[in-house]
Amino acid sequence: VSAVEPYFEAFSVAVVDDDPKLRTRLAMQLGTGVRSASFPSIELLEERFVAGEPLVVIFGPSFSTAAGLHDVERLTRQRPEIGAILVVEELSTQALQQALRAGVKDVLAAPADAGQLTESVTRVAETLNAFPLRSGSAAPAAPEVPAKLGRVITVFSTKGGAGKSVVASNLAVALSRKADGPVVLVDADLQFGDVAVMLKLTPQHTIVEAVSAIDRLDPQLMQSLLIRHEPSGVLVLPAPLEPAFADQVSAANMNKIVSILKTFCAYVVIDTPAHFNEVVLGLLEDSDDIVLIAGMDIPNIKNVKLGLQTLRLLNIPVSKLKLVLNRANSKAKLDVGEVERTLSIKADALIPSDVAVPQSVNKGVPVLIDAPKAGVARSFEQLAELFLIADGQAARR
Ligand SMILES: Nc1ncnc2c1ncn2[C@@H]1O[C@H](COP(=O)(O)OP(=O)(O)OP(=O)(O)O)[C@@H](O)[C@H]1O
Ligand SMILES: [Mg+2]
Numbered sequence: 256v257s258a259v260e261p262y263f264e265a266f267s268v269a270v271v272d273d274d275p276k277l278r279t280r281l282a283m284q285l286g287t288g289v290r291s292a293s294f295p296s297i298e299l300l301e302e303r304f305v306a307g308e309p310l311v312v313i314f315g316p317s318f319s320t321a322a323g324l325h326d327v328e329r330l331t332r333q334r335p336e337i338g339a340i341l342v343v344e345e346l347s348t349q350a351l352q353q354a355l356r357a358g359v360k361d362v363l364a365a366p367a368d369a370g371q372l373t374e375s376v377t378r379v380a381e382t383l384n385a386f387p388l389r390s391g392s393a394a395p396a397a398p399e400v401p402a403k404l405g406r407v408i409t410v411f412s413t414k415g416g417a418g419k420s421v422v423a424s425n426l427a428v429a430l431s432r433k434a435d436g437p438v439v440l441v442d443a444d445l446q447f448g449d450v451a452v453m454l455k456l457t458p459q460h461t462i463v464e465a466v467s468a469i470d471r472l473d474p475q476l477m478q479s480l481l482i483r484h485e486p487s488g489v490l491v492l493p494a495p496l497e498p499a500f501a502d503q504v505s506a507a508n509m510n511k512i513v514s515i516l517k518t519f520c521a522y523v524v525i526d527t528p529a530h531f532n533e534v535v536l537g538l539l540e541d542s543d544d545i546v547l548i549a550g551m552d553i554p555n556i557k558n559v560k561l562g563l564q565t566l567r568l569l570n571i572p573v574s575k576l577k578l579v580l581n582r583a584n585s586k587a588k589l590d591v592g593e594v595e596r597t598l599s600i601k602a603d604a605l606i607p608s609d610v611a612v613p614q615s616v617n618k619g620v621p622v623l624i625d626a627p628k629a630g631v632a633r634s635f636e637q638l639a640e641l642f643l644i645a646d647g648q649a650a651r652r
Pocket of ligand 1: 412414415416417418419420421422444527528529581582606607608609610612613614616631
């Protein structure tokens with residue numbers, strides 16, 4: 256699902272590299288919907304764009320040297336309104352680390368395809384909105400180089416029982432195997448959350464403690480409230496143990512918790528309740544990705560249609576959306592093509608129906624661990640790869 260237009264009005268995109276052919280190719284890949292310009296050097300870029308304008312800069316491979324990254328770092332430090340993307344010849348952990356240290360927000364391997372590039376630009380542009388435009392010529396306060404923030408993935412459905420909790424927990428497990436940072440699973444089904452049960456955890460703390468300490472909540476305190484799922488390493492922030500405590504968690508509380516989690520986690524996966532509420536709304540707005548789960552029957556599809564309309568009304572870009580069809584092989588009357596046509600969007604992942612799922616739920620072991628050879632386990636890995644590949648974190652084959 257991709258449509259990037261909503262963001263392309265608010266910022267410009269610049270390509271910088273000393274190779275003119277490469278510059279042109281990158282600029283062309285951005286397509287016509289984008290206000291883009293290309294420059295052979297950072298100096299020329301700085302002449303053209305005044306400080307304060309939100310700008311996404313794509314640096315070509317010539318900047319992946321120590322000297323090049325040094326220049327990039329100087330620019331990202333001085334101009335926090337610039338979101339930098341680096342295209343490298345070869346993606347390695349080392350290249351990634353060095354780029355991130357230089358303040359680069361995303362790294363892509365050359366040749367980046369057009370889809371990857373626009374997706375990355377959109378993602379980086381979203382982070383720019385966080386910076387208010389500076390007025391006047393006052394020297395900017397030296398900002399710290401922002402560390403790369405974790406990606407927030409909210410698993411959502413417009414119908415109860417569609418498989419949100421199963422997908423959220425298995426997605427978190429699959430991501431944690433390959434991500435280069437911790438993965439946290441947040442149970443935002445505040446009244447009836449069952450993530451802890453699905454993972455056979457006995458929580459000492461829940462989201463309620465995080466909310467009680469909300470004013471002094473920092474990454475360290477946050478970390479101490481998480482419980483580790485030993486078999487996978489996934490960190491979990493469980494839902495309140497009593498449904499009555501759900502009221503204590505406001506949308507603002509939840510957004511603050513997520514914003515702290517993403518400072519030290521590579522992925523924040525969020526399970527949501529069956530019904531729409533303020534907390535869910537706040538989460539959807541703050542997510543990088545929304546995994547929309549639909550079952551393969553008419554009531555589900557009807558609800559997804561309504562859900563898509565809601566997202567549109569909320570101005571949530573479709574580019575954030577990943578449609579996951581659960582129980583995709585079920586004996587229901589619908590086939591995948593029919594569902595896709597009805598919804599006018601393509602499914603990003605299909606999860607087969609498998610008795611191994613309820614069996615694993617009953618054991619309190621994610622199916623990825625309980626039945627790793629099952630087709631359904633493989634489909635969760637593929638779902639995770641959609642994110643890992645986009646983030647350059649998947650093991651290359
Ligand atoms: N692919 C699948 N194959 C077989 N069973 C499945 C599959 N996905 C989910 N289920 C079963 O469906 C039931 C509901 O799944 P789950 O609890 O994940 O849904 P949910 O959307 O979180 O529900 P709720 O809205 O109540 O939170 C579970 O018992 C699970 O075992
Ligand atoms: Mg659930």
